[in-house]
Amino acid sequence: MIKNYFLRHAQVFFYTLGQLSRTPLATFLTVAVIGITLALPAGLYVALENVQQLARGWEDNGQISLFLKQDLSDADIEKLSGNIRKLPAVSWVDFVSRQAALAEFKKLSGFGDALGSLDRNPLPPVLVVHPAASHTRPEALQSLLKDLRRYSEVELAQLDLEWVRRLYAMLDLAKQGVLILTAGLAVAVLLIIGNTIRLAVLNRRDEIEIIKLIGGTNAFIRRPFLYSGAVQGLLGAVMAWLLVGLGLLILSGPVHRLASLYGSLFVVENMGFLATLALIGTGGLLGWLGSRLAVGRHLQAIEPR
Amino acid sequence: MIEFTHVFKRYPSGFDALRDINLRIEAGEMAFITGHSGAGKSTLLRLITAIEKPTRGEAAVNGRNLTKLPRRHIPYFRREIGVVFQDHKLLCDRTVYDNVALPLIVTGTDQQEIPRRVRAALEMVGLLDKERMLPVTLSGGEQQRVGIARAVVNKPPLLLADEPTGNLDSKLSDEILDLFLDFHHHGVTVLIATHDLHLIDRARRRVIELNHGELALDSGTRA
Numbered sequence: 001m002i003k004n005y006f007l008r009h010a011q012v013f014f015y016t017l018g019q020l021s022r023t024p025l026a027t028f029l030t031v032a033v034i035g036i037t038l039a040l041p042a043g044l045y046v047a048l049e050n051v052q053q054l055a056r057g058w059e060d061n062g063q064i065s066l067f068l069k070q071d072l073s074d075a076d077i078e079k080l081s082g083n084i085r086k087l088p089a090v091s092w093v094d095f096v097s098r099q100a101a102l103a104e105f106k107k108l109s110g111f112g113d114a115l116g117s118l119d120r121n122p123l124p125p126v127l128v129v130h131p132a133a134s135h136t137r138p139e140a141l142q143s144l145l146k147d148l149r150r151y152s153e154v155e156l157a158q159l160d161l162e163w164v165r166r167l168y169a170m171l172d173l174a175k176q177g178v179l180i181l182t183a184g185l186a187v188a189v190l191l192i193i194g195n196t197i198r199l200a201v202l203n204r205r206d207e208i209e210i211i212k213l214i215g216g217t218n219a220f221i222r223r224p225f226l227y228s229g230a231v232q233g234l235l236g237a238v239m240a241w242l243l244v245g246l247g248l249l250i251l252s253g254p255v256h257r258l259a260s261l262y263g264s265l266f267v268v269e270n271m272g273f274l275a276t277l278a279l280i281g282t283g284g285l286l287g288w289l290g291s292r293l294a295v296g297r298h299l300q301a302i303e304p305r
Numbered sequence: 306m307i308e309f310t311h312v313f314k315r316y317p318s319g320f321d322a323l324r325d326i327n328l329r330i331e332a333g334e335m336a337f338i339t340g341h342s343g344a345g346k347s348t349l350l351r352l353i354t355a356i357e358k359p360t361r362g363e364a365a366v367n368g369r370n371l372t373k374l375p376r377r378h379i380p381y382f383r384r385e386i387g388v389v390f391q392d393h394k395l396l397c398d399r400t401v402y403d404n405v406a407l408p409l410i411v412t413g414t415d416q417q418e419i420p421r422r423v424r425a426a427l428e429m430v431g432l433l434d435k436e437r438m439l440p441v442t443l444s445g446g447e448q449q450r451v452g453i454a455r456a457v458v459n460k461p462p463l464l465l466a467d468e469p470t471g472n473l474d475s476k477l478s479d480e481i482l483d484l485f486l487d488f489h490h491h492g493v494t495v496l497i498a499t500h501d502l503h504l505i506d507r508a509r510r511r512v513i514e515l516n517h518g519e520l521a522l523d524s525g526t527r528a
Contacts, residue, residue, distance in 0.1 A: 210394050215384035216411040
């Protein structure tokens with residue numbers, strides 16, 4: 001009995017594939033529209049993931065610069081440095097002396113000669129605090145920053161990657177945007193599939209009437225349409241995946257060149273296994289649902305005359 | 306098998322298709338329904354196949370009360386009735402074999418069982434050699450026989466036919482009638498709506514005549 005059930009479903013599935021392949025152009029057009037519609041949110045998702053990946057790389061280098069008061073002695077600085085190093089949130093501390101800072105500035109800024117004419121070194125001594133790996137999230141950095149500001153020797157404490165937090169906030173916003181867009185486009189896919197299936201139902205009106213007359217249940221009549229919708233949704237999702245992959249392939253060259261100009265080894269990543277699975281699952285589900293809504297509505301209207 | 310008591314059918318347009326029909330057809334009986342066009346023959350068949358519901362009165366077919374038959378039970382009810390249509394209602398894009406197999410597929414018949422039953426039905430109507438052909442390549446009489454094979458493949462206890470010989474010449478009509486007589490002989494209840502008097506004369510079975518929606522004549526059970 002159960003074997004029969006699966007056999008029947010398999011038959012309907014292959015029958016559906018046959019039907020779809022008999023009208024290749026119509027099938028392709030539907031699949032292409034769904035593919036492009038799904039590729040949009042999928043592409044944006046991949047782009048966001050990549051930006052986030054990039055930001056995470058910077059965040060790992062997150063460090064806090066402590067500009068100390070000018071009049072501190074080396075011993076004072078040594079003591080402060082030792083105290084900070086003992087904090088659990090801190091991995092290690094670098095000391096940049098006034099002289100070293102001046103030398104570096106001369107070298108990098110190109111104002112070497114102008115600085116030489118100053119009678120005293122205007123730069124303060126700096127402690128560069130590297131947070132421990134467990135404290136790289138923006139909130140943890142923020143609380144560490146607050147702690148460091150309490151030291152009286154510190155003139156100014158600055159989180160170098162303040163803008164990473166802003167980027168994160170923007171990414172969160174963008175994610176919400178993608179979510180809203182996805183919801184809207186999901187409805188679009190439902191409508192596309194719904195319309196395709198509606199036409200298929202009307203095209204096979206006579207057949208449906210006959211099947212109803214010889215005792216076919218609504219579930220039986222619905223089944224091939226549901227398979228058809230699900231298969232087209234699935235194929236659409238596969239096409240979306242291919243489109244995103246193609247887009248990334250085209251972009252990966254320029255991105256790599258741009259990244260290397262910044263001395264980064266960043267490479268664009270395609271969506272992961274789970275995201276791919278989610279995309280394809282969503283495609284199939286939307287196809288099934290759109291078909292279900294359309295068939296349910298139109299099946300009622302077709303009664304034998 | 307069929308029992309109508311004071312059945313009325315009024316269509317939404319206000320047209321009274323059937324008025325106060327009292328009718329009883331026993332299991333294993335064979336009867337003809339006749340009458341002029343618009344007398345209510347088709348409406349009677351539509352009530353029996355649960356396409357329409359009676360406006361008033363009680364109608365029972367095969368032990369089921371049609372006035373109270375829930376929508377979701379209709380498919381299962383129809384599986385016990387074989388219907389032959391004047392226009393055959395075959396699926397043009399499927400072979401003769403697939404057309405006849407359809408009722409078996411609809412009812413979820415065991416896969417091994419289907420070919421045997423389809424071929425048995427095709428053999429009865431003498432079309433075993435045409436199972437791979439499409440209906441459009443067959444003659445009108447052959448198409449009607451495919452329709453009959455489809456109607457009986459499920460071995461229903463009740464067989465209905467709506468003008469089964471409407472488009473056929475008298476020789477082909479006789480062949481079709483012989484098929485129905487044969488089914489009747491095997492215990493199937495057969496009800497044929499027709500205005501083909503030649504057919505009725507030849508069969509010499511019960512005749513029920515409708516006139517403007519009313520029962521005008523019932524010859525009673527013959528033979």
